[in-house]
Amino acid sequence: MSAGTRLTNNSRQLPWRKVWLNFHLYLGLSAGLIFVLAGLTGSLLVFYVELDEIINPELQISAAQAQQQPQSYEAIFQAIQLAHPERSAAWRLEIPRHPQAMMMARYYTPVEKAGLSFAPLIAWINPYTSEVVSSRFWGEFVMTWLFDLHYVLLLDETGKTLMGIIGFILLIPLISGIYLWWPVSGKWRQAFLIKRHASKPRFIFDLHKTNGVYSLVILVLLLISGGILDLHNIFCPVINYLSPMYHVEASHSNYQVGVSRITLDQAAALAKARYPEARLRWIETPDGQNGTYRIVLYQQGEPSLRFPKTTVWIDQYNGAVLSTRDPKEEHAGDTFMNWLHPLHNGEIAGMTGRIVVFISGFVPAILYVTGLIRWLQKRRAKRLHQLKIS
Numbered sequence: 001m002s003a004g005t006r007l008t009n010n011s012r013q014l015p016w017r018k019v020w021l022n023f024h025l026y027l028g029l030s031a032g033l034i035f036v037l038a039g040l041t042g043s044l045l046v047f048y049v050e051l052d053e054i055i056n057p058e059l060q061i062s063a064a065q066a067q068q069q070p071q072s073y074e075a076i077f078q079a080i081q082l083a084h085p086e087r088s089a090a091w092r093l094e095i096p097r098h099p100q101a102m103m104m105a106r107y108y109t110p111v112e113k114a115g116l117s118f119a120p121l122i123a124w125i126n127p128y129t130s131e132v133v134s135s136r137f138w139g140e141f142v143m144t145w146l147f148d149l150h151y152v153l154l155l156d157e158t159g160k161t162l163m164g165i166i167g168f169i170l171l172i173p174l175i176s177g178i179y180l181w182w183p184v185s186g187k188w189r190q191a192f193l194i195k196r197h198a199s200k201p202r203f204i205f206d207l208h209k210t211n212g213v214y215s216l217v218i219l220v221l222l223l224i225s226g227g228i229l230d231l232h233n234i235f236c237p238v239i240n241y242l243s244p245m246y247h248v249e250a251s252h253s254n255y256q257v258g259v260s261r262i263t264l265d266q267a268a269a270l271a272k273a274r275y276p277e278a279r280l281r282w283i284e285t286p287d288g289q290n291g292t293y294r295i296v297l298y299q300q301g302e303p304s305l306r307f308p309k310t311t312v313w314i315d316q317y318n319g320a321v322l323s324t325r326d327p328k329e330e331h332a333g334d335t336f337m338n339w340l341h342p343l344h345n346g347e348i349a350g351m352t353g354r355i356v357v358f359i360s361g362f363v364p365a366i367l368y369v370t371g372l373i374r375w376l377q378k379r380r381a382k383r384l385h386q387l388k389i390s
Contacts, residue, residue: 017179017180020176020179021176021180023172023173023176024173024177025371027169027170027172027173027176028173028367029368029371031169031170031173032170032173032364032367032368032371033368034153034163034166034170035166035364035367035368036364036365036368037149037150038150038163038226038364039360039361039362039363039364039365040362040365041146041147041149041361042150042222042345042357042361043357043358043359044143044146045143045146045147045150045345046346046354046358046361047354047358048143048146048147049097049143051143052141052142052143055142055143056134056141058133058134059101059102059124059133059134060100060101060102061099061100061102061126061127061128062100063100065126065128065129066099066100066128068128069128070128071127071128071129071130072263072264072265073264073265073268073283074263074264074265075130076093076125076127076130077093077285078130079125079130079131079132080105080123080125080132083135084107084121084123084135087107087110087121089107089108089109089287089288090107090108090284090285090286090287090291090294091105091106091107091284091285092105092106092107092108092282092283092284093105093264093282093283093284093285094106094281094282094306095280095281095282095283096127097306102124102125102126102127102133103124103125103126103127104122104123104124104125105122105123105125106120106121106122106123107121107122107123108120110137112137113137113138116156117156117157117160118138119137120137120138121135121136121137121138122135122144123135151163151230160231161230161231163226163227163230164226164227164228164229164230164231164234165227165231167223167224167226168223168224168227171224174212174216174219174220174223177209177212178212178213178216181209181212191209191213193206193210194206194207194210200377201374201381204373204374205370205374207366207370208366208367208370208371208374211363211367212367215360215363218356218357218360219360219363219364221343222344222357222360225340225341225343225344226344228340229340229341229344232337236337239336239337240333243332243333243334244331244333245330245331245334245337246325246330246334248323249313249323251292251313251322252290252291252292252322253286253289253290253291253292253315253316253317253322254315254317255290255317260317261286261316262293262314262316262317262318264285264293266319267283267293267295267314267316267319268280268283268295270295270314270319270321271293271295271297271312271314271321272297274312274321274324275297275299275310275312275326277300278297278298278299278310279297279298279299280297281296281297281298281305281306281307281308282294282295282296283295283296284296286316291316292314292315292316293313293314293315293316294311294312294313294314295311295312295313296308296309296310297310297311297312298310299326299327299328301328302327302338303338303339303343303347303348304338304342304347304348305347306347307341309325309327309330309334309338310325310326310327311324311325312324312325344357345357346358
């Protein structure tokens with residue numbers, strides 16, 4: 001290519017470069033603040049259960065006590081009802097993650113939080129003694145407050161929509177950053193490195209560009225997955241149109257006067273019999289006289305261990321299996337949605353994935369600070385230049 005041709009091509013690129021530079025600058029400095037907030041809170045939330053145990057040591061069980069035989073699920077549920085007799089709707093019990101972890105139970109419809117889309121009461125129960133150790137409302141302790149800050153900006157449904165929109169808007173400064181970084185001169189090696197012994201402005205520039213380039217894929221995945229999770233009411237109908245998604249079948253227990261419900265342990269055993277190789281994760285108790293047990297299990301190969309999708313609905317009186325959900329038999333739409341949350345928090349790749357997402361959460365802050373410094377440096381240089389020529 002001749003020098004004249006290169007000059008012509010560069011001239012054509014200049015207007016577009018200025019457009020992309022403005023997108024990159026002004027969206028980065030404005031919406032970028034939300035990106036920083038989401039990144040830092042998201043890093044902490046990767047390990048929010050573990051951090052909550054550290055912050056609240058009373059939620060840890062001693063190694064000696066963990067050698068004992070756990071209480072039955074029914075005994076634990078009776079203890080919960082004794083501690084909260086006024087809460088007669090369904091409880092959802094999470095099986096402890098390890099021998100020294102408490103059992104966590106959620107009550108999704110507390111009257112104290114009526115009007116909020118998600119603010120359950122959470123109770124922690126010692127599985128070896130059935131003692132209800134703590135009861136707290138979601139959003140009123142550190143880690144769940146951080147979750148609401150990250151997910152909905154503490155604005156409930158309005159914040160969820162806002163965060164979803166901002167997530168997709170933030171793709172623009174990332175894409176524009178790649179356009180501005182792209183080495184049209186063919187100097188690819190320099191484009192991926194920080195120049196040694198460079199001036200401070202050049203160091204800041206290289207630090208900004210390399211962090212953006214090396215983290216691009218993970219940041220794009222985090223923004224897209226987070227945006228879809230926030231705006232699932234918009235995306236799910238579209239995905240369902242392209243690939244029919246699972247819809248919960250209406251399941252009701254046949255209420256019989258004078259007949260007691262089966263125990264939680266019996267319901268769990270019936271669900272395990274349907275999926276003998278699966279691991280029990282959640283037990284949801286019946287909601288009222290016609291409610292059913294909802295047993296959630298984890299099958300090998302599911303992307304999320306904590307929130308799997310294998311589910312069995314059981315009649316609370318006669319133990320009949322009323323319905324099942326097997327994610328291994330679902331279509332592409334469900335598979336896509338089932339992978340989003342574990343992709344977003346890194347769980348999909350185990351501990352390695354969680355660490356990668358944890359580290360990636362600090363990148364938006366690095367990009368924002370280095371971008372801000374670089375912008376201020378350029379403004380200062382421009383003012384000095386104007387003073388010299390005036």
